Each structure stands twice: as structure tokens, then as C-alpha cells.
Amino acid sequence: MRLEKYLRSGAARLVDSDTAHLDMRLFAKAALGLSDAELILAGERSLSAAEMARLEGMVRRRLRGESAAHIVGEKEFYGLSFKLxxxxxxxxxxxxxxxxAARRRFDAAAGLRVLDLGVGSGAVLCALLNVFPQATGVGVDMRFGAAALARENARRLGLRSRASFFCGDFAEAAAGRFDLIVSNPPYIPLRDLAGLAPEVRLFEDELALAGGVDGLDAYRRILPAAARLIAPGGLIALEFGHGQEADLARLAAKFFRAETLTIEKDLAGRPRALVIDG
Ligand SMILES: C[S@@+](CC[C@H](N)C(=O)[O-])C[C@H]1O[C@@H](n2cnc3c(N)ncnc32)[C@H](O)[C@@H]1O
Structure with missing residues (x-):
């Protein structure tokens, strides 16, 4: 079968995916080892039996609800490619x-000391080290596999010499003072976990999602740790979930002056990050 025809028929089968055509293009690039430009030119190419089998395996995993990013084992973040x-x-x-938020606040040449609490794949810390070439960073995660993956991503991106990664609890693992503390902690309230999309609920780690009864457990531990670890004049940027801004701001006001707190909105215009300007 021709690639273009296969991609169209595959996308038609992915009825539950909002990004079916994009998913199919990602699968084709990964299964056939093509760049974006090569994929555009490869539409008329015939697929071998082995290529079809590889692609079909990916489509079947997507039909079971796994995300396209996890299937191809790679995801782009802030213009960089991260292994998953x-x-x-x-x-x-x-x-x-x-x-x-960090780019708006600091000069690109700043020699920042950055701390990422709950570093996961390393996406946030690596993106920051990439845009601040004089910065050094520490990434902490409770999951050994996350600290190891973040270290591997930093190595692949040529950032390893400026980054250290530790496995540990975000409230206890770090010592010293940091100019920039970032975290995208688990923040899904208990009652919302069961209603998450299958690709999140069934395939993502609960430790990365579950934020306790009201979703704010991680912040109760991160905020006092950040108050202790932030350097004078530093910045703290914390992602949060839908509708959590008022409760989180109240919690943060126990550790920081109210006038240092700002709520930032995401691409869809929804409140999404608490920024604390020290
Ligand atoms: C929502 S994920 C964010 C991952 C990554 N920073 C990102 O934005 O893609 C939260 C991360 O926090 C980690 N985590 C959860 N509880 C933790 C704790 N008590 N101490 C350290 N890391 C924790 C999870 O393992 C997970 O990698």
C-alpha cells in the first residue's frame, strides 16, 4: 500500500483521537525513520510488509488509548526533542x-542557579538551561526512572555538564540557594482522577498526577521548601490545575508576601501558573 493512503486510512480508524492525522504522521516518521521534509515527499512510496507491521503495531497501541508521544517515545517541548x-x-x-515566565524576568546571560522540583522527563529544566546558556540546574524527582530519564535527555541535548539530577522528595532533596525554582507538581484532585482521559488515566504515572483530596498536597510541601531555598531576588514559578488559583494563592500567602504573587494564564487564557517574585 502507498504511504499516503495508509496514513489516511489509519487516521480514519483513530476516531477517538483529536489529533489522528498528526498521530499518523508521527508514527510514519518514527516507523520509517523519516524527517518532516522526507515525510512530505514520501507519500507515493510503497510500504513493505515489515513497515506495515511496525505502523500497525503503533496504531493498535493508539487505539488502546496510549498517547502518540509515548508510542513513538519522543515529545517536543519548547523547541527541543525529549525522549520519553x-x-x-x-x-x-x-x-x-x-x-x-523565567524569560520575561531574567536576562538571557544571567548565571542562574535553577531548581526543578518533580523534574520528570527533564523538559522544563533542560528548556531553561537551553535559553539561559550560563545557568546551572538541579532536577529532583521521587521516581528514580524520572531522574535517570531527565539526566539522559540533558546528555542528548548537550546540557549535562550544567545539570545534576537526584532521586528524592522535592521538599527535602535540595540544599543551597536558587535564583529560579520551577515545579509542575502533581495537582489533580482525588475526585477528578477517575474522569481523566484514558491516555492519561491508564498510561501516565499516578505519582505525577495525584495531588490529594483538593489537589494541593504537593504545594503544601513545595511552598515552605521554596521559601527556604529561594535566593534574594529570585523567582518561583509553579504550574497548577483548573480552578486552583484562589486556594493556591491563599496557601502561598502563608509563606510569601501577597504583593509578590502573580497568576499567569496559559495558551487558552486559563489561569495556569503562580509566579512568586522574590
Ligand atoms: C506532573 S509531573 C511533571 C514532570 C515534568 N516536570 C513536566 O512538567 O513534564 C510531576 C513529577 O513530580 C514527581 N513527584 C511527585 N511527587 C514527588 C515528590 N514528593 N518528590 C519529588 N518528585 C515528586 C513525579 O514523579 C513527576 O515526575
Whole structure:
């Protein structure tokens, strides 16, 4: 079968995916080893039996609800490509807001010391080290596999010499003072976990999602730790979930002056990050 025809028929089968055509293009690039430009020119190419089998395997996993990013094992974040691993949260576009907040606040040449609490794949920390070439960073995650994956992503991106990664609890693992503290912690309230989309509920790690009864458990531990670890004049940027801004701001006001707190909106205009300007 010709590639173009296969991609169209595959997309038609992915009825539950909002990104079916994009998913199929990602599968084709991964299964056939093509770049974006090569894929555009490859529409008339015939697929071998082995190529069809590889592509069909990916489509079947997608039909079972796994995300396209996890199937191809790679995801783009802030213009960089990150390797993924099963059980480690794939980075989301909304989280780029944390990088944007830091870019607005600091000069590109600043020699920042950066701390990422709950580093996951390393996406946020690596993006920050990429846009601040003089910065150094520390990434902490409770999951050994996440700390190892983040370290591997930093190595692949040529950032390893400026980054250290530790497995540990975000409230206890770090010592010293940091100019920039970022975190996208688990923040889904208990009652919302069962209603998450299958590709999140069934395939992402609960430790990366579950934020306790009201979704704010992680912040109760991160905020006092951040108050202790932030350097004078530093910035803290924390992602949060839908409708959590008022409760989170009240919680943050126990550790920081109210006038240092700002709520930032995401690409869809929804409140998404708490920025604390020290
Ligand atoms: C929502 S994910 C964010 C991952 C990554 N920073 C990103 O934005 O894609 C939250 C991360 O926090 C980690 N985590 C959860 N509880 C933790 C804790 N108590 N200490 C350290 N890391 C924790 C999880 O393993 C997970 O990797």
C-alpha cells in the first residue's frame, strides 16, 4: 500500500483521537525513520510488509488509548526533542509557561542557579538551561526512572555538564540557594482522577498526577521548601490545575508576601501558573 493512503486510512480508524492525522504522521516518521521534509515527499512510496507491521503495531497501541508521544517515545517541548519512557509524564505545551515566565524576568546571560522540583522527563529544566546558556540546574524527582530519564535527555541535548539530577522528595532533596525554582507538581484532585482521559488515566504515572483530596498536597510541601531555598531576588514559578488559583494563592500567602504573587494564564487564557517574585 502507498504511504499516503495508509496514513489516511489509519487516521480514519483513530476516531477517538483529536489529533489522528498528526498521530499518523508521527508514527510514519518514527516507523520509517523519516524527517518532516522526507515525510512530505514520501507519500507515493510503497510500504513493505515489515513497515506495515511496525505502523500497525503503533496504531493498535493508539487505539488502546496510549498517547502518540509515548508510542513513538519522543515529545517536543519548547523547541527541543525529549525522549520519553513508560511511566514518566510526557511534557505538555501549557507547561512552557514556566519557561516563558523565567524569560520575561531574567536576562538571557544571567548565571542562574535553577531548581526543578518533580523534574520528570527533564523538559522544563533542560528548556531553561537551553535559553539561559550560563545557568546551572538541579532536577529532583521521587521516581528514580524520572531522574535517570531527565539526566539522559540533558546528555542528548548537550546540557549535562550544567545539570545534576537526584532521586528524592522535592521538599527535602535540595540544599543551597536558587535564583529560579520551577515545579509542575502533581495537582489533580482525588475526585477528578477517575474522569481523566484514558491516555492519561491508564498510561501516565499516578505519582505525577495525584495531588490529594483538593489537589494541593504537593504545594503544601513545595511552598515552605521554596521559601527556604529561594535566593534574594529570585523567582518561583509553579504550574497548577483548573480552578486552583484562589486556594493556591491563599496557601502561598502563608509563606510569601501577597504583593509578590502573580497568576499567569496559559495558551487558552486559563489561569495556569503562580509566579512568586522574590
Ligand atoms: C506532573 S509531573 C511533571 C514532570 C515534568 N516536570 C513536566 O512538567 O513534564 C510531576 C513529577 O513530580 C514527581 N513527584 C511527585 N511527587 C514527588 C515528590 N514528593 N518528590 C519529588 N518528585 C515528586 C513525579 O514523579 C513527576 O515526575
Amino acid at each position: 519512557a513508560s511511566g514518566i509524564l510526557s511534557p505538555r505545551p501549557d507547561t512552557e509557561l514556566l519557561v516563558e
